[in-house]
Amino acid sequence: MPYVIAGPCIDVNDKACMDECPVDCIYEGGRKSYINPKECIDCGACEPVCPVEAIMQDRKLEDDEKLFAVDNRAFFVEVLPGRDAPLGAPGGSRKVGVLGVDTPFVADWTS
């Protein structure tokens, strides 16, 4: 049950979480960042440092936030705008850098 970055991250994208992750599985998109569910080791180091409390375990998401669990996964298995292949499991966000794009779900998000 990986951790998930939900809606409060959008347009804040503080990235305090990225400093904590021992497996570097948090990838920076455009409006928000995304936890790679295949790489997350469930250690929970990211959750307490988010200034807007956007991170939680996927089974603790409220109903209206559950879509973010699907979306965190979609970011890695679907082809993002402007790219030609899915990200997959690159082995650490420092290997791909700032991606600067979001899933269509986040790109179209209005609160």
Add this chain to the structure above:
Amino acid sequence: MAGAVLEVDLLLVGAGPVGLYGAYYAGVRGLRTAVIDSLPEPGGQITAMYPEKPIYDVAGFPSVRGRDLVDGLVQQAARYDPTYLLGDSATSVAREPDGRLLVGTTSGAALRCGAVVITGGIGTFTPRPLPAGEELLGRGLAYFVPRLADYAGADVVVVGGGDSACDWTLALLPIARTVTLVHRRKAFRGHAATVDAVLASAATVITDAEVTQLLGADSVDAVQVMVKGEGEPRTLPAQRVVAALGFLADLGPLREWGLELHDNRHVVVDSAMRSTVYGIYAAGDITDYDGKVRLISVGFGEVATAVNNAAVALDPEAHLFPGHSSDSAPAPVTAPAA
């Protein structure tokens, strides 16, 4: 020491809880055993990430503190006196003509092994680098402080916001000339008591600040820091910098060992914990197979399976079952002469 070759029956790669338990069982089977780990202390993820945390799901322990579990495992294995190579990493593996495995290490020592059990967890922990200062690593910049005496009388800048950064700050204050703690956020993440002690101490604490550059030709003589909201960077005189920014885990050289991997990070094993390379087994979080669950207790079972199967592979006359631990003297395995 470069050039030294250690002969062992079994090498465990990774001295976390699963590697330590494997060393115990290897001893039960009478195997000459070595355990290698890149961290300076045993305990793996527990020691690096949560030594003080109570763990509730280890079989037989309603609650056990991380470091106490590690201490117990070290003590359990100590009866058989395994060789520990700490602060060293397994890098290469090659097959010898007689079928044994020759494992190379970063220290230059090599191990000629009958079998290898990879208990590498989530990979080697390396310190998260300080982006602005890598060229001065070893020339004023360090990620660990092995000897406090090296910091005597110096102006020290400690970078980081967690327990390590706070602990180093407090440890260096009596020895250094000055200590400045620089953290890029406003709040610290460490234990409340440690953070309070730092804030009450003689250390200068600068928050919302990032190290932009380490200045100095042969070694550090100043640290440039950009504080949020200030137009110009500050220049702090310093001869020593300690970057305590946490760890990153990476499988590293194990990826080149010819093992079948899943997601580029897990070693695929069968029910005997054999990898796809003869003589190499794996156990614990690093493994993957249908139905795998990554728990400490599961890893304990897997490493006992791996070691006992390796014992039979080394001596086909041996029994897979090791005997009951309460028997007076389980028969040791005689590994075939190399």
